[in-house]
Amino acid sequence: MKPIVKQRVEDKLYQNRYLVDSGRPHIKILNRLFPSSNLVALTQVCPAKCYQLNDRGQVTIVSDGCLECGTCRVLCEPEDEISWNHPRGGFGVLFKFG
């Protein structure tokens, strides 16, 4: 019988690689000064922890490491709170399985 190997989500995410398209982030916050509750929620729900609250209460994003899951797009793009595009070809997340 094969032993059950438990792995944390963070360890699994570490298996992925990300090719950064320098100076061309594929996600941008459009209204940084007055963050909505949707934007603030992203600091909790983004699986890659791309969204952070700074010490002035503003939501910031570093899209390096984005898993392209679309959660932030579903929550915020209809309200024009973010602009979301796929990374250019050859850039972005490279999933490793296993």
Ligand code: SF4
């Ligand atoms: S697409 Fe997913 S992983 Fe990427 S920034 Fe949005 S919520 Fe985070």
